[in-house]
Amino acid sequence: MSDIADVSDKHIETFINSAIANASRKTQLHSDGHCAFCDEAVDIGLLFCDRDCRDDYDKQQRVMRIVGCR
Ligand SMILES: [Zn+2]
Secondary structure (H helix, E strand, O other): OOOHHHHHHHHHHHHHHHHHHHHHHOOOOOOOOEOOOOOOEOOOOOOOOOHHHHHHHHHHHHHHHHOOOO
């Protein structure tokens, strides 16, 4: 019979394994002076021109993972 601590440990383990899997699939972006989503010029060191592009890029990456493109 499992107690609440065992159930909690299992949930934590599942969460950690999921986080590790997501992190290992995440593409490493490098700043090249252009937005990673819309390709507009950005300051060196920035990956996106604004928050909307970052959010849209994240959504696009999630969809691509779901449909198996990554
Ligand atoms: Zn952009």
